[in-house]
Amino acid sequence: MIRHVILGAGVAGITAAEAIRASDQTADITIVSEDPHGFYSRPGLAYYLSGELPEKQLYVYSKEDWQRLNVRFVQARATRLLPQEHRLELGEAGALIYDRLLLATGSTAVRLNIPGAELQGVVKLDTFDDTRHIFTLARRARSAVVVGGGIIAVELVEGLRAQGLNVHYFLRGERYWPNVLDEKESRLVEKRLAEHGINLHYHTDAAEILEKRGKVAGVRTAKGENIRCEIVAAGIGVRPRMELAQAAGLATERGILVDEYLQTSQADIFAAGDAAQVFDPLTGISSIDTLWYPARQQGRAAAQNMTGGRQPFRRNVAVNVLRLAGVMIAIIGSVGTGEEPLDVARGSSETWRRLPNTIAVGSGGGVNQVRLTIGEQTLLGAVVMGEQTLARPLQELISNQVDITPVRDQLLQPSMPLGQVLMDFWYTTSGKPS
Numbered sequence: 001m002i003r004h005v006i007l008g009a010g011v012a013g014i015t016a017a018e019a020i021r022a023s024d025q026t027a028d029i030t031i032v033s034e035d036p037h038g039f040y041s042r043p044g045l046a047y048y049l050s051g052e053l054p055e056k057q058l059y060v061y062s063k064e065d066w067q068r069l070n071v072r073f074v075q076a077r078a079t080r081l082l083p084q085e086h087r088l089e090l091g092e093a094g095a096l097i098y099d100r101l102l103l104a105t106g107s108t109a110v111r112l113n114i115p116g117a118e119l120q121g122v123v124k125l126d127t128f129d130d131t132r133h134i135f136t137l138a139r140r141a142r143s144a145v146v147v148g149g150g151i152i153a154v155e156l157v158e159g160l161r162a163q164g165l166n167v168h169y170f171l172r173g174e175r176y177w178p179n180v181l182d183e184k185e186s187r188l189v190e191k192r193l194a195e196h197g198i199n200l201h202y203h204t205d206a207a208e209i210l211e212k213r214g215k216v217a218g219v220r221t222a223k224g225e226n227i228r229c230e231i232v233a234a235g236i237g238v239r240p241r242m243e244l245a246q247a248a249g250l251a252t253e254r255g256i257l258v259d260e261y262l263q264t265s266q267a268d269i270f271a272a273g274d275a276a277q278v279f280d281p282l283t284g285i286s287s288i289d290t291l292w293y294p295a296r297q298q299g300r301a302a303a304q305n306m307t308g309g310r311q312p313f314r315r316n317v318a319v320n321v322l323r324l325a326g327v328m329i330a331i332i333g334s335v336g337t338g339e340e341p342l343d344v345a346r347g348s349s350e351t352w353r354r355l356p357n358t359i360a361v362g363s364g365g366g367v368n369q370v371r372l373t374i375g376e377q378t379l380l381g382a383v384v385m386g387e388q389t390l391a392r393p394l395q396e397l398i399s400n401q402v403d404i405t406p407v408r409d410q411l412l413q414p415s416m417p418l419g420q421v422l423m424d425f426w427y428t429t430s431g432k433p434s
């Protein structure tokens with residue numbers, strides 16, 4: 001019987017286990033994870049922190065689901081991988097021998113690298129235990145400083161505010177998340193944050209965390225200003241967890257390199273989810289997504305190939321629909337500034353920032369805004385803020401690479417009602433009744 005070992009109990013690992021079990025009721029499956037809380041919704045942590053989601057709703061799996069999955073679960077940290085011996089070492093918990101191994105090790109938050117970063121009161125939002133730790137600290141704190149530019153930083157800002165703290169948000173440049181949002185979109189998020197009582201500090205870097213008896217007492221900025229606080233929270237990106245793969249000699253770059261079959265440079269070892277840098281034969285580029293849905297799809301595809309199939313993974317257009325500073329926002333496909341990714345941000349995709357020969361057009365004002373990235377014949381990306389009626393049509397038009405030639409000129413005319421043109425076109429092309 002083939003021994004399947006899955007390292008990681010996140011959505012990629014669990015979906016892989018589901019797919020292996022679906023194909024073989026008698027398959028031997030072991031899941032290893034060091035997280036004592038097992039499988040839970042990581043995106044849900046932000047809503048748990050803000051008090052909107054009760055703890056029990058974080059758990060995606062019920063007891064019955066676990067029984068049905070029928071896997072051996074080992075709570076331990078994997079410490080060494082020996083591909084030649086097909087052996088995964090688990091420190092004091094022993095070792096496992098595998099025939100097929102899936103590395104679904106996810107990613108971990110990048111830590112601040114400034115003096116004082118090790119002090120009690122410096123936090124991140126990565127795991128269930130991180131969230132609990134923030135709750136505990138927040139009970140005795142009055143103020144917090146948050147640094148970072150993407151989704152997680154704003155989720156930390158909102159979560160800490162919801163705990164009743166006075167929150168200072170440091171932005172490195174002159175606006176929020178400039179390599180994904182345009183200026184209007186950034187300003188909308190900033191305006192909402194200011195309305196929620198957040199103190200925004202532009203062009204501000206944390207240079208040092210100040211201490212009092214081993215705990216955070218404040219932050220000194222690069223400009224020399226001191227801000228008192230008891231918590232410093234960082235949402236400055238993530239690193240795919242590839243240390244085991246690297247030490248074992250597997251090919252890695254920004255993540256664990258896999259081909260379109262999710263296979264690593266070792267034939268019996270696969271990788272999926274946040275940890276994997278996946279090759280796309282259509283573009284010839286290997287990218288990292290740190291998104292829930294692609295992790296799920298990759299877990300499923302890897303499982304098919306671990307059980308003897310030969311199924312290429314086809315990358316869908318990367319989408320995230322979330323709430324930022326109280327505003328709904330859908331980010332679909334390529335929308336960024338085209339800058340090469342310097343870091344990996346949680347809840348995003350490297351593909352968002354690739355922009356070959358495109359024109360950006362936008363419409364709407366206030367809280368409801370739409371921005372399109374228009375290619376020669378197709379739509380390549382969109383940001384929909386506020387009202388979400390257009391999000392699904394746009395996702396379909398972009399994913400299906402629908403030829404927009406009939407409406408391209410209209411979309412480029414500033415005087416045209418963008419929303420109406422898109423809806424009419426979508427009805428026509430999808431055959432849906434208007």
Ligand SMILES: Cc1cc2nc3c(=O)[nH]c(=O)nc-3n(C[C@H](O)[C@H](O)[C@H](O)COP(=O)(O)OP(=O)(O)OC[C@H]3O[C@@H](n4cnc5c(N)ncnc54)[C@H](O)[C@@H]3O)c2cc1C
Nearest residue numbers: 008010011012034042077078105106273274290291292347
């Ligand atoms: C606060 C937050 C907000 C997010 N928001 C969004 C969002 O809005 N939209 C979206 O699409 N995505 C979002 N994400 C990202 C999304 O949750 C991840 O992309 C997804 O969970 C990745 O799943 P994964 O299975 O690859 O990895 P993970 O869920 O990270 O699971 C990896 C597992 O591997 C285990 N592990 C790693 N190394 C070892 C080892 N050596 N030994 C033992 N166990 C190990 C870990 O303990 C963990 O259980 C968010 C994430 C967070 C934390």
